[in-house]
Amino acid sequence: MKRAFTALLFFAGLIGVWHLLAMSGRWSPVLFPAPMRVWEYLVSAVEDRTLFEALGVTTRRLMIGYLIGVVTGVPLGLITARFQWASDTIGVTGLGLQTLPSVCWVPPALLWFGQTETAMLFVVVMGTVWSVALATDNGVRNVPPMYVRAARTMGSRGMHTWIQVILPASLPFIVSGIKQGWAFAWRSLMAAEIYVTILTGFGLGQLLNFGRDLNAIDQVFGIMLVIVLVGLLADKILFSPWERFLHRRWGTVNA
Amino acid sequence: MSTVAEELRQVTPAKLSIEHVSKWFREGVVQTHALDDVSLSVDEGEFVCLVGPSGCGKSTLLNMIAGLEFPDSGTVLTEGRKVTEPGRDRMVMFQESALFPWLNVIGNVLFGLKLKPGLKEKERLEVAMYYIQLVGLARYAKSNIHELSGGMRQRVALARSLAPNPRVLLMDEPFAALDAMTREQLYGDIQTIWEARKKTIVFVTHNVREAACLGDRVVLFSPHPGRIREEFKIELPRPRDINSASLANYASEITTALKAYRKTEEND
Ligand SMILES: Nc1ncnc2c1ncn2[C@@H]1O[C@H](COP(=O)(O)OP(=O)(O)OP(=O)(O)O)[C@@H](O)[C@H]1O
Ligand SMILES: [Mg+2]
Numbered sequence: 001m002k003r004a005f006t007a008l009l010f011f012a013g014l015i016g017v018w019h020l021l022a023m024s025g026r027w028s029p030v031l032f033p034a035p036m037r038v039w040e041y042l043v044s045a046v047e048d049r050t051l052f053e054a055l056g057v058t059t060r061r062l063m064i065g066y067l068i069g070v071v072t073g074v075p076l077g078l079i080t081a082r083f084q085w086a087s088d089t090i091g092v093t094g095l096g097l098q099t100l101p102s103v104c105w106v107p108p109a110l111l112w113f114g115q116t117e118t119a120m121l122f123v124v125v126m127g128t129v130w131s132v133a134l135a136t137d138n139g140v141r142n143v144p145p146m147y148v149r150a151a152r153t154m155g156s157r158g159m160h161t162w163i164q165v166i167l168p169a170s171l172p173f174i175v176s177g178i179k180q181g182w183a184f185a186w187r188s189l190m191a192a193e194i195y196v197t198i199l200t201g202f203g204l205g206q207l208l209n210f211g212r213d214l215n216a217i218d219q220v221f222g223i224m225l226v227i228v229l230v231g232l233l234a235d236k237i238l239f240s241p242w243e244r245f246l247h248r249r250w251g252t253v254n255a
Numbered sequence: 256m257s258t259v260a261e262e263l264r265q266v267t268p269a270k271l272s273i274e275h276v277s278k279w280f281r282e283g284v285v286q287t288h289a290l291d292d293v294s295l296s297v298d299e300g301e302f303v304c305l306v307g308p309s310g311c312g313k314s315t316l317l318n319m320i321a322g323l324e325f326p327d328s329g330t331v332l333t334e335g336r337k338v339t340e341p342g343r344d345r346m347v348m349f350q351e352s353a354l355f356p357w358l359n360v361i362g363n364v365l366f367g368l369k370l371k372p373g374l375k376e377k378e379r380l381e382v383a384m385y386y387i388q389l390v391g392l393a394r395y396a397k398s399n400i401h402e403l404s405g406g407m408r409q410r411v412a413l414a415r416s417l418a419p420n421p422r423v424l425l426m427d428e429p430f431a432a433l434d435a436m437t438r439e440q441l442y443g444d445i446q447t448i449w450e451a452r453k454k455t456i457v458f459v460t461h462n463v464r465e466a467a468c469l470g471d472r473v474v475l476f477s478p479h480p481g482r483i484r485e486e487f488k489i490e491l492p493r494p495r496d497i498n499s500a501s502l503a504n505y506a507s508e509i510t511t512a513l514k515a516y517r518k519t520e521e522n523d
Contacts, residue, residue, distance in 0.1 A: 144353075146353040
């Protein structure tokens with residue numbers, strides 16, 4: 001209760017300061033809108049449904065791409081950790097590609113797939129898959145050999161050991177990997193949406209860019225706010241449960 | 256007879272024979288002669304302690320009986336059959352507990368049971384609870400591993416290795432990381448449990464008193480290369496008290512022998 005109150009007070013204060021700064025007249029309202037103006041934009045965007053549509057389009061791209069990235073990244077990491085040849089080939093490729101800022105995938109995606117949903121998905125997948133794969137690989141390599149030996153004496157072999165021992169034992173690494181993958185995917189999707197207009201659906205990034213085209217600073221601020229909120233919400237919904245589980249079972253884990 | 260009773264029935268302990276076993280480890284150009292022509296036989300239901308300085312191959316020998324490592328020459332036999340892989344008839348309790356942190360107490364004890372065919376989920380739970388009670392942790396069945404003290408963790412590890420009802424129990428310095436008080440309590444418990452669930456036990460330790468307290472026989476190793484030097488039969492009634500005078504006599508006898516071998520080695 002006390003925590004909620006502190007937080008409330010802080011954000012109320014923040015908006016208050018913002019309001020005062022906007023009222024001070026130091027900056028033109030065309031460049032620095034008052035909180036009320038941003039609020040009005042958000043209300044109108046909700047009323048004419050553009051906000052929900054954009055939110056829907058963006059989250060759909062993100063979720064599908066992210067899911068594909070995780071679902072391919074984890075097995076890829078398991079394979080590179082298990083087989084030396086895979087580590088020497090796929091592993092090295094992944095390491096290289098992970099250093100590539102994922103925005104760099106936007107130009108080739110547009111050339112290959114045109115201004116389509118596929119291009120957007122491709123960018124998100126590329127942002128996710130390598131960091132997930134590398135984290136999984138790293139996690140598997142850090143599993144104490146003792147666990148595997150203990151499991152073997154209890155009759156665990158092959159696939160059973162991988163699924164029941166190695167995978168859960170590397171969970172702290174995998175969770176921090178999928179979290180990092182999420183960060184990359186989210187950033188690259190926003191960049192892609194700002195960079196290109198996809199006619200099949202306007203995402204948040206596109207609304208942000210329209211705001212700039214229209215010189216509508218209230219829209220720019222409003223959408224930025226929504227982007228921040230989506231990021232926070234995803235963190236709470238997607239990762240908090242895992243992190244709580246890790247914390248409960250493992251004790252202190254800095255995942 | 257119900258399956259649970261069947262599962263909990265007393266299995267006959269197995270006989271172990273280690274015949275002329277030698278083992279080398281190669282790491283790059285460095286070669287370690289871990290065991291040199293070691294022969295040892297352990298009777299059905301016997302409690303044997305292996306003592307000796309660090310690096311004399313005690314863990315290596317234990318791992319060979321477990322089927323986790325293999326001799327370069329010689330053979331390891333259980334009940335006359337050559338050991339070719341790990342098996343549920345030989346369970347290991349490791350130095351650090353090696354419990355799985357992603358499972359709670361009962362989850363850990365169930366791990367081996369789930370790999371045993373022929374048991375229903377409910378029956379497995381019943382068997383697991385029996386062993387958790389046996390080690391005195393009934394109240395902690397749902398606890399997470401990190402919430403337990405070191406002593407409690409080793410109890411869980413003991414329950415986990417007893418649960419598949421092995422014929423041989425291999426223990427590698429299971430109490431090394433515990434404080435003296437906790438250890439003393441566990442000496443009592445392990446003797447009681449050994450009465451309840453008779454197994455052939457091979458127990459590795461650095462602690463000579465511990466060996467004299469628990470073992471029917473104490474086998475003394477010396478390193479470089481690992482060899483068996485001497486054996487001591489401990490003829491004391493059970494349960495034994497670690498602080499008793501007669502036990503101290505055995506302990507000092509073993510310690511003297513241990514020091515003597517260290518001397519001859521230094522003079523070599
Ligand atoms: N996997 C391995 N690779 C290389 N050398 C090894 C390996 N395992 C054991 N050794 C070496 O073999 C020798 C015997 O090791 P072992 O672990 O069996 O000794 P120990 O008697 O159990 O010692 P401690 O009391 O310290 O546990 C040591 O010199 C050790 O360095
Ligand atoms: Mg050892």
